[in-house]
Amino acid sequence: MKWDPSKYAEFADYRSRPFFDLTGRIAAEEPRRVVDLGCGPGSLTAALVDRWPRARVTGLDSSAAMIAAASAASRPQNLDFEVGDIAAWTPPEDLDVLVSNAALQWLPGHQDLLRAWASALGSGAWLAFQVPGNFSAPSHVLMRRQAASSRWHSRLDGVLRHEDAVSEPADYLALLLEAGFDADAWETTYLHVLQGSDPVLEWVRGTGLRPVLAALEPQEASEFEREYAEALRHAYPAGPHGTVFPFRRIFCVARKR
Incomplete structure (x- = not known):
């Protein structure tokens, strides 16, 4: 399954806002080392250098295409x-700030990873992450329903994650408190006003629809998209100012005692 940096960047303004809402709550003053897990094309990771210009900042991503795009841009030393692989990564000893923005939902059992990272981080270190909380939204429900239909079940069985892809804010909060952190957890539903033809389809093409498209032949993928787009138009009708796309996100920021 491949990532397309240009497709992902089409809604960059909307996708970047949760990152800044998340990192704005980190109160670290002079961290030595900052790591961004699931950094994508790197533009948001670069903002961490602006925030902490004396820190060593590293972005890590499993997609070679994303890292190639990130590395191609000019950057400070x-x-x-x-x-x-995030699942195989371990925090370095000098890590003071660990950030993960919209990546952990791709990792089954990431709660155990959070516990392991929390245990490895030193006193005073910060752990901040954000995950989408919209798996029960029409965009995802319709996708799963279509994938499970008689037409697509044999090709797509087991491809899509379900409602348990992420935990609820209270569960993450409890995990971090039990791990010895002072923690804050919250959720926000952004109301994105999207423009253009089938804008919700264009949004999910860059993220949640990727596993489906990767599992199908090109002609099948086009057929799936046509059917799915029609369902999305009914679920998210265009209005006079665009198509309103509600998007729930879950945030946690914590500092180790």
């Missing part, structure tokens, strides 16, 4: 990018 204290910023670097690496291809790597």
Whole structure:
């Protein structure tokens, strides 16, 4: 399954807002080392250098295409990018700030990873992450329903994650408190006003629809998209100012005692 940096960047303004809402709550003053897990094309990771210009900042992503895009841009000497598997990553000893924005939902059992990272982080270190909380929204429900239909079940069985892809805010809060952190958890539903033809389809093409498209042949993928787009138009009708697309996100920021 491949990531397309240009497709992901089409809604960059909307996708970047949760990152800044998340990192704005981190009160670290002079961190030595900052890591961004699931950094994507790197533009948001670069903002961490602006925030902490004396820190060593590293962005890590499993997509070679994303890291290639990140590495192609000019960057300061204290910023670097690496291809790597988040599930196999361990915090370095000097890590003071760990950030993950909209990545953990792709990792089954990421709650255990959070516990392991929390245990490895030193006293005073910060852990901040954001995950989408919209798996019960029409965009995802309709996708799963279509994938489970008689037409697509044999091709797409087991491809899509379900409602348990992420935990609820209270569950993350409890996990972090039990791990020895002072923690804050909250949720926000953004009301994105999207423009253009089938804008919700264009949005999910860059993220949640990727596993489906990767599992199908091109002609099948086009057929699936046509059917799915029609359902999305009914669920998210266009209005006089655009198409309103509600998007719930879950945030946690914590500091180790």
